[in-house]
Amino acid sequence: MLIILKKVFFILAILLVNVYICEYINNKLTARMDLRRGYKISGAKGIGFPLVRFFKYISRSEKTNIWTFFIFLFSLLIWGVVPITANLILIEMDYSLLVALTFYIILIILLFFNSGRTSYSDAYSESGKKVLILLSFLIPALFSIASIVLINKTLSLKEIVNSQHQYWNIILQPLGFMTFFISIFLQFKLLGIRGKSYLSPGANIGKEGTGLGKIIEKFSIYMIVFFLIIILNILYLGGWQGIYIIRGEIMLAVKFYIIFVILLLMDKSLGRIDSYSMLIRINWKFLIPVSLVNFIVTFGFLIARDVYNLI
Amino acid sequence: MSFLIKSNFNILVTGFGCCKQEIFATQCSLYDIQRFGVNFVSVPEDADILVVQGFYNKKGIIRILNIYDRMKNPKGIIAVGSCVLNENLFNPGSELVSQFRNRVIINMHIPGCPPRPEAFIYAILKFLGISMQ
Amino acid sequence: MADNIYNKIYSSSRTVFLEEIGEKLKSILKDKIEYIRRAGLDLLILVSKNNLYQVIKELKDNPDFKVNSFQSIAALTNGKKIYLIINLKSFDNDFSVLLKIEISQREIEGDYREIIEMLAKFYRAVKFYKHSGRLISDRCDIKILPRSIEGLDCFDLDILVDNDLIREAYVSIEIARIIGDDYYKDLKLYNLIAYISRFDWKAGIFPEVCLCEALEELLQLKVTERAQHIRMLLCELYRISNHIYFISNICNILQHDIAYNLSLLERERVLRIIESITGSRIVPNFIRIGGVKKDISEEIMVSIRKSLPVLFRNIRRIEKIMTGDFLLIERLRGAGIISKEIALEYGVSGPNLRASGIRHDLRKVKDSFLYKDLSFTIPVGKSGDCLDRISVRFNEMLQSLRIINQIINKFPEGDFIKKINVSHPEFKSSEISYGIECPHGLFKIYLEADKNNINSLLVKGPSFNSLILSEEILAGNKIEDVDLILASLDISPGEIISS
Incomplete structure (x- = not known):
């Protein structure tokens, strides 16, 4: 029991520290790309700024509703299933990939319900459409995941990482990695981590909003992004596999931040995509066919190798 | 409490007029008002301060008062430009301004037609009590 | 049609050209107009309210003039008289016409509506003046209030939608009417x-x-x-x-x-x-x-x-x-x-x-x-x-x-x-x-x-x-x-x- 509590504490600590660092990077990096300096206030180079903003949000009371509680719950529940490192996992099961994906879908749907209840109820909101599109980006991701599962012949995330001890899956599945990455990027963009959320109405709304609900929403968006990046690491980039004398945990952190920064830079250098027809076109005419082709090729290859012993 | 507001300050700009482009020019990287933690927002509920500038007729004044009512405490008003400050061509008789002043308290005036972006930044910092370097 | 406007008229012969058009107009609309003269860029025609319909019909339908573009309409006070100035333009022949109509002081509203109704038969753009002031806020699907971006902050927008697509849009500039008619009166x-x-x-x-x-x-x-x-x-x-x-x-x-x-x-x-x-x-x-x-x-x-x-x-x-x-x-x-x-x-x-x-x-x-x-x-x-x-x-x-x-x-x-x-x-x-x-x-x-x-x-x-x-x-x-x-x-x- 004590071990589990210790693990929970560790997981929470890691998540909070990373959210803080990511928020800080987010502020500074995006400002630097604008040729601005970013927040200078509250501490050296604005290190205390995320904390100040947190307290500012809390200081202004606003009604929270039941959805925010569920969002908070599910955004933490994901980490019970997804291992951050080999040891930091609460529940070990054989189907952890499926369970994690289910939690993820539930979380996004909850966010949709939450965005429907904003205090600016008279404002026009397109959040329903956005969430549907966001969910539709799961389809190419699922195809890519399916081909990974076929190769590694397991549904457990831990096993997938362990089976990459020789070479990473990215070498076997470059197309799958590409589609998965683009789908992650578009989800990242739709979630609006850069301060401008797509799930709520208003142009600059990411900087707005008050109360506990706002914090939880922001936290859960970070959790989704973390989940996506960790899953990408686990599936394609070897997870917590160490290289030579470098420990696996450090490798994972390095890979995590590289991907996060790349996503941020891509997000910043492209404009807002709120032309839905275009998003749908990208998804159904590019991502889904490519990932499907990848899946079919993998499937055919495995059948040819394992069933007919051709290769 | 005041420290929190000082470090993360949300401004809502209303109305239309010449001053607007000078206010929004402070967003650009040359003036960079964001480094003081000042953001421009679009929803009254999230704003700490209301910037009143430009031209108003009777309908406009009513709208502004509505917006001010929707804001949460603590809140304040900064009046920018001479249209709101005194009597001129676009504000004949200054009835509307006196009507406006009777309803709310204007915390700070920024004179000029239009005031320069530096003046706006200076006023905001003075409002926050941050010393300029 | 409009592609070769630019090459058609040389700037030096512009004054002569305008005077020619003026002469032509004078001979055709002889008894319907009071005077016609050149005011800077445009031809200024003083018309009484009763003859307006025939004058515009002539201007629009006659292939020599083909005044097919509606520019603006505005009220003007000179002394105690009130005029309406209608600006029309012909892009084919590249000249513009100012129609000056005197309206009686008692029935400004009625006369204005009458003239607008009449103009709406000829020009589609006048539709705006017909509905402006009386918006359809009660039956619109989406009402967009002024936003903070410069240029989008001076009007309301009422929209009727059909799923994603906009069916009709109505603009109201009620909050932007600031200046009175005679602001320039006492100014140096x-x-x-x-x-x-x-x-x-x-x-x-x-x-x-x-x-x-x-x-x-x-x-x-x-x-x-x-x-x-x-x-x-x-x-x-x-x-x-x-x-x-x-x-x-x-x-x-x-x-x-x-x-x-x-x-x-x-x-x-x-x-x-x-x-x-x-x-x-x-x-x-x-x-x-x-x-x-x-x-x-x-x-x-x-x-x-x-x-x-x-x-x-x-x-x-x-x-x-x-x-x-x-x-x-x-x-x-x-x-x-x-x-x-x-x-x-x-x-x-x-x-x-x-x-x-x-x-x-x-x-x-x-x-x-x-x-x-x-x-x-x-x-x-x-x-x-x-x-x-x-x-x-x-x-x-x-x-x-x-x-x-x-x-x-x-x-x-x-x-x-x-x-x-x-x-x-x-x-x-x-x-x-x-x-x-x-x-x-x-x-x-x-x-x-x-x-x-x-x-x-x-x-x-x-x-x-x-x-x-x-x-x-x-x-x-x-x-x-x-x-x-x-x-x-x-x-x-x-x-x-x-x-």
Whole structure:
């Protein structure tokens, strides 16, 4: 029991520290790309700024509703299933990939319900459409995941990482990695981590909003992004596999931040995509066919190798 | 409490007029008002301060008062430009301004037609009590 | 049809041409009009209310005139009489007509409605005047209140939707009606010049230039070459500043932050130059009757010469960033298409008209400035969508830089102002209509004066026509494109306050 509590504490600590660092990077990096300096206030180079903003949000009371509680719950529940490192996992099961994906879908749907209840109820909101599109980006991701599962012949995330001890899956599945990455990027963009959320109405709304609900929403968006990046690491980039004398945990952190920064830079250098027809076109005419082709090729290859012993 | 507001300050700009482009020019990287933690927002509920500038007729004044009512405490008003400050061509008789002043308290005036972006930044910092370097 | 307007009429023969048209009109509409005379750019026709229908029918249907474009309608008081001024334009024959109608003081409202009803039979653009004031707020699906972006902040928008697509859109400018009819009454001339730049604060020099040139034409005053060069230089600088601000607004809506910040930086660079010349950033108060307020020193010329290549490079860079982004291009292409016919019918002018593929620029047509000595091209779009409107403005900025370069290289010596007695002017003629190519389009002033002072003044900006047009072009587009399309029309709120 004590071990589990210790693990929970560790997981929470890691998540909070990373959210803080990511928020800080987010502020500074995006400002630097604008040729601005970013927040200078509250501490050296604005290190205390995320904390100040947190307290500012809390200081202004606003009604929270039941959805925010569920969002908070599910955004933490994901980490019970997804291992951050080999040891930091609460529940070990054989189907952890499926369970994690289910939690993820539930979380996004909850966010949709939450965005429907904003205090600016008279404002026009397109959040329903956005969430549907966001969910539709799961389809190419699922195809890519399916081909990974076929190769590694397991549904457990831990096993997938362990089976990459020789070479990473990215070498076997470059197309799958590409589609998965683009789908992650578009989800990242739709979630609006850069301060401008797509799930709520208003142009600059990411900087707005008050109360506990706002914090939880922001936290859960970070959790989704973390989940996506960790899953990408686990599936394609070897997870917590160490290289030579470098420990696996450090490798994972390095890979995590590289991907996060790349996503941020891509997000910043492209404009807002709120032309839905275009998003749908990208998804159904590019991502889904490519990932499907990848899946079919993998499937055919495995059948040819394992069933007919051709290769 | 005041420290929190000082470090993360949300401004809502209303109305239309010449001053607007000078206010929004402070967003650009040359003036960079964001480094003081000042953001421009679009929803009254999230704003700490209301910037009143430009031209108003009777309908406009009513709208502004509505917006001010929707804001949460603590809140304040900064009046920018001479249209709101005194009597001129676009504000004949200054009835509307006196009507406006009777309803709310204007915390700070920024004179000029239009005031320069530096003046706006200076006023905001003075409002926050941050010393300029 | 409209493609060859530009080459048709040479500027030198313009006065003769207008007088010819006037003679022709006089002979055809002999007993229906009271008088016809030339007022600056336009033909001024005084018509009584009863004959108006026949006059407009004749003007529109006769192939010699073909007055097919509705520009504006405004009320005007001169002494105790009230007039309606209707501005119509023929793009085929390239002349414009001012119809002046006296209406009785007792039934202003009724007469106005009657005339609007009558005009609506001929011109589609009048539809706006019919419903304005009485909006359909109770039965609209979406009501969009003014947003904080410059240009979208002076009107309400009521939208009826059909799933994603906009079925009908209605614009209301109730909150933007600020100025009364006779604001100019007690003003001195120099006060008026100081005030009038607030009518277009996105490019403040153009109203001043327009008013001063109109007054100079009334006074029959010839401005020195140096003063004209300074005016042209400032006009082009303000044109660049306005267009780059337009680009920054578009980037703000598309949330393309890098291009947004870069364009705001370039705007500051241009405004610094302007500030070094005029001493003020956006409302200069620099033009005087007979010249300009201050001379340009040699140091300023050197600094302008230094910053021109930097500006050119950076504007090209912004253009490259924006056109290199295929997502952005995809978004802009096909949004808010203005076809040639609709653009002409609604009386749109400036870059919006040029983006629809019509090569019409007052700088080339009219010879008031010394633009005829300079070499520059007029960029034209093809389809008239948002992408075309943006690329036309980019090209126009580059052309403006080219013009500035030429102006600086041959800056003439001489006086920068002709001193006249402004407090007691003596006007030679009584009425004038004057236009100038401002960054949004054709900025127009109509004024009537007796011997010593101005009796009536009308300011008509091009943004109003764009705003009316937006009702037409929004229909059929997607909801998420509303802000983009409205911003791409480059509406300047200052031009709407006087209507």
